[in-house]
């Protein structure tokens with residue numbers, strides 16, 4: 001790798017592209033492929049490929065153990081898990097949640113005929129701000145749905161007190177947060193129930209998949225009934241089951257989890273080391289009281305301090321063949337349909353300044369098990385050059401754009 005030192009070293013300004021091949025983020029990481037294929041072969045030999053087979057049962061037991069709870073119900077996706085839990089909790093009318101989340105969070109509530117109500121987040125954690133939650137609560141509120149965003153954890157104690165005081169349910173979308181913990185308590189046991197995602201891009205993957213985890217046996221039984229056509233329950237249901245091949249992948253991926261966390265943590269350290277001292281760049285990362293799976297590396301860019309905005313930095317990285325992205329949850333839910341077009345603003349009755357600020361300023365840097373340490377150094381070289389020389393780069397880009405325009409119109 002040649003270090004990028006001056007603005008014209010950047011590919012967007014005519015320099016050589018940093019990566020010969022596109023550097024993707026959150027591609028599936030390494031796992032024991034032989035072990036996976038053996039498990040799938042065993043399932044094929046058993047001729048038991050779905051309907052709560054032994055692999056799904058084993059996966060559920062492992063997930064419950066990791067979450068520190070008594071029950072896990074594996075589902076076909078986290079979205080399905082959210083849809084089942086919303087129904088199992090018999091919620092009514094309004095559910096408060098952040099807008100800074102993936103669309104699956106409000107969609108699951110909306111599909112059940114309920115009204116998602118977005119509330120602003122804490123500017124430091126990006127998770128629900130309990131004070132703002134209290135402000136948007138109405139007699140119609142039946143639940144608070146927190147999201148442990150990018151592996152940061154919500155203010156679990158404050159939200160629990162608020163939910164208890166107001167007599168509403170509290171549950172969590174923990175799609176990003178398997179293996180995370182608050183003061184040693186694993187994510188999975190907060191609120192009435194939590195939901196994990198095992199999508200292919202997540203640190204634990206079952207190709208597609210999710211789970212509801214809870215200590216409430218009755219609730220787990222209701223979710224179990226709901227996700228298998230209503231069998232054994234009274235509410236009817238849907239087909240949201242996890243298949244045996246998915247559970248085979250989930251189990252194999254869980255075995256790779258400690259190495260994945262180690263790798264991700266090294267990547268986080270390396271980013272911090274390489275980008276230390278850059279003005280205008282702040283890492284979104286947890287305090288020592290929170291354990292994290294470190295699967296996302298999120299930085300916030302302050303244009304007023306470094307001269308470059310988030311979108312410009314994304315363009316600069318893209319020109320280098322580096323696929324950095326706005327983080328999951330950006331654009332935010334109140335900025336996309338169907339919620340943006342909600343004229344009565346039932347979904348966003350209040351302003352969401354911190355939500356919009358974080359959404360406009362953050363980048364998800366290449367991370368995950370498929371990213372090598374040298375690739376992190378390459379990304380950092382580009383960022384150091386771009387952000388460290390922000391004003392110079394900004395002026396050069398403006399000049400570049402003006403001369404391009406002149407050439408086109410000549």
Ligand SMILES: Cc1ncc(COP(=O)(O)O)c(C=O)c1O
Pocket residue numbers: 077078079080101102104105147173175176196197198199209210328
């Ligand atoms: C916060 C959040 N919730 C829910 C989901 C949906 O997960 P799944 O793809 O497993 O349905 C995602 C997916 O990325 C997510 O980021």
